[in-house]
Amino acid sequence: MADLYPILRPLLFRFPPESANVFCLSLLRCGVGRILTGGSAPDPPILNQRLWGLDFPNPIGLAAGCDKDAAAPDALLQLGFGFVETGTVTPRPQPGNPRPRLFRLDEDRAAVNRMGFNSGGLDLTVKRLARRHRAGGVVGVNLGKNRDSADAAADYREGITRAAALADYLVVNISSPNTPGLRALQGRAQLDALLRELVLARDATGMRVPLLLKIAPDLSAAEVRDIAEIVLANRIDGVIVANTTVARPGTLRSRHAGETGGLSGAPLFAASTALLAEFYRLTGGRLPLIGVGGVASAADAYAKIRAGASLVQLYTALAFEGPALIGRIKTGLVTLLRRDGFTAVRDAVGVAAHVPGASAAAG
Ligand SMILES: Cc1cc2nc3c(=O)[nH]c(=O)nc-3n(C[C@H](O)[C@H](O)[C@H](O)COP(=O)(O)O)c2cc1C
Structure with a gap:
């Protein structure tokens, strides 16, 4: 099937980005994705992976924020993603910040x-x-707190309790820069208490749903060390590295660079990949990591995997490249893995992260 996105994009880019996102989700809900991709073929075994007892056909997932209210997870999976993360969802509905906000x-x-x-x-x-439910495919749910809630832990507990039976994995998102005070939950004492409570809440559901933490890229070295220690101590199942950044690299050229909020896309790639490698080193590869931030090609995805990501997510590049990007990344990834002598994607995880004491792997 020809890639129609280059034709569609100039039209979409005439609309405010948030409206374009809503429009695309509506199209997907109507089945347009299947028409565009012709339904995606099964992924080659080299990309298959089993993590947390879940079968991932390929390691490329859609990051949180695109389908916040689980409007079209199955249509998004049909585009060829190996998994889709919905949310962030808050316990009660809330409007978010005034527009424009993207x-x-x-x-x-x-x-x-x-x-x-x-x-x-x-x-x-x-x-x-x-x-x-039970439609197949891996769908995670990213959980947040209401802006006006005084008890963050209660909000996350509610999310865990209500979504545990319906999600393939859950994410505690304490890393959005746009909810006042949220990132402070990443501090040592607060995080330890929060995660202890949330693991208990998950266990109380009787579901073995994996509980992941999503962290910010704007952390000091000491904060990163603390988080790695706390995550391991509380037996969190995985970590997503990372959310958007409040930093503004000096290389930015766009007129919107000075807008308040979190920066995503290509300029986030280097910093989020370095943090991923650091987190992999600190956790010694003992828990799966999901690498996200600026992925726009097979080489980017491969770099995340080599830095320590068992799975990779993307969002911003999708708006620029369209859904054909997913297939391009998967095909390119297979080529890169084979070039370096790997027969399974899991064998490439962390080979460039230099874990102290680990023996060098192929590649
Ligand atoms: C418009 C927009 C909304 C987002 N909303 C969320 C969100 O609700 N929850 C979350 O954890 N991350 C959210 N993110 C962050 C992404 O999940 C991802 O971590 C970040 O954009 C880096 O990946 P990318 O460079 O591939 O976009 C959002 C990103 C964008 C661009």
């Missing part, structure tokens, strides 16, 4: 957003996920 930085292949957890709330997500 800016495309065309010249930088980037975006700045200050959405502020606009969410239809857990009722809506739970209803939609219940409707597609």
